[in-house]
Amino acid sequence: MRILVTGGAGFIGSHLCERLLGEGHEVLCLDNFFTGSKGNIEPLLDHHRFELIRHDITQPILLEVERVYNLACPASPIHYQYNPVKTIKTSVLGTIHMLGLAKRVRARILQASTSEVYGDPQVHPQTENYWGHVNPIGIRSCYDEGKRVAETLMMDYHRQNQVDIRIVRIFNTYGPRMAVNDGRVVSNFIVQALRGEDLTVYGDGSQTRSFCYVDDLVEGMIRMMEREAVTGPLNLGNPAETSILEFAQRIIDLTGSTSRIVFKPLPADDPQQRRPEISMAREMLGWQPDVPLEAGLRKTIDYFTALLARG
Ligand code: NAD
Numbered sequence: 001m002r003i004l005v006t007g008g009a010g011f012i013g014s015h016l017c018e019r020l021l022g023e024g025h026e027v028l029c030l031d032n033f034f035t036g037s038k039g040n041i042e043p044l045l046d047h048h049r050f051e052l053i054r055h056d057i058t059q060p061i062l063l064e065v066e067r068v069y070n071l072a073c074p075a076s077p078i079h080y081q082y083n084p085v086k087t088i089k090t091s092v093l094g095t096i097h098m099l100g101l102a103k104r105v106r107a108r109i110l111q112a113s114t115s116e117v118y119g120d121p122q123v124h125p126q127t128e129n130y131w132g133h134v135n136p137i138g139i140r141s142c143y144d145e146g147k148r149v150a151e152t153l154m155m156d157y158h159r160q161n162q163v164d165i166r167i168v169r170i171f172n173t174y175g176p177r178m179a180v181n182d183g184r185v186v187s188n189f190i191v192q193a194l195r196g197e198d199l200t201v202y203g204d205g206s207q208t209r210s211f212c213y214v215d216d217l218v219e220g221m222i223r224m225m226e227r228e229a230v231t232g233p234l235n236l237g238n239p240a241e242t243s244i245l246e247f248a249q250r251i252i253d254l255t256g257s258t259s260r261i262v263f264k265p266l267p268a269d270d271p272q273q274r275r276p277e278i279s280m281a282r283e284m285l286g287w288q289p290d291v292p293l294e295a296g297l298r299k300t301i302d303y304f305t306a307l308l309a310r311g
């Protein structure tokens, strides 16, 4: 198949492009390189079935494809808050443009939504039928509300124009090719530990997250895309939950670092707890994460060790 991956030069997108090429598809990787990098897709550039398109999805584009994975959007708080108006435009205008494209060429489209649509959740673990608890005017809302509107657009194009849609709600994902400077907890803690710097726990570290290794996530995304007669939304994540303080200690242990833990102010609207309920993915896709946290973290630590050694 001819497959478009928007945000294909980003962390998750580059793994997805690699996997789709490996399955024999033709891959069009579209990216504006805001948070993605050529380095992430360097090994793919010479592949005869790989094409790179430098484009911003807030502008329309017409391409002939059979599948669209819509991942373009900055995902870490410091990046999506850097230019919040651009972030919400990317989710709203970008998703309209991708849906318009899918409608015109009758492509199937999968939207990378997020656990952030649940906001600071009052239902735990989070099930797909929970409508969430999002602050519509806070500093995270350019991302959270943008993704919520993107889900609305997907459902409305489906109901009104019969566009063949899939929505996955992705929970915290980690692995090689996360950006060193993107401010997310996994990359921050590993890089701090490897450099012997203090690990910066925000708040008292009692907030929880559930971390999924990128290969598991990509497997779930592809299964969802190719499953017939479903739309989602469907949660994809690893239900193994950890507090951020425990997580910091774990990174120190795994890296053998001498770093200490220091406490910094908790950012506004930081969700207190997060864990996916994945029964629906288990039943509908036969999917569940396979990579244990320690194994995934070791691969990620190896990646950052090599990257920092290169300087
Ligand atoms: P990332 O920042 O590494 O990748 C996003 C990519 O989109 C980058 O390559 C960036 O340059 C590109 N991009 C941003 N705005 C664009 C625009 N206007 N036009 C074209 N390209 C644009 O982030 P990621 O972690 O790989 O996330 C990928 C997708 O998955 C995002 O949509 C994100 O919201 C979603 N998601 C990620 C996580 C996670 O834990 N990583 C969790 C939930 C949802």
Ligand code: UDP
Pocket: 076, 077, 172, 183, 184, 185, 186, 188, 189, 200, 201, 202, 203, 207, 209, 244, 266, 267, 270, 271
């Ligand atoms: N966090 C932290 N120290 C850091 C970066 C993040 O304690 O250096 C916390 C952050 O406040 C949040 C959790 O780790 O509670 C996950 O943050 P991240 O930005 O990775 O993802 P998100 O909040 O979007 O789930």
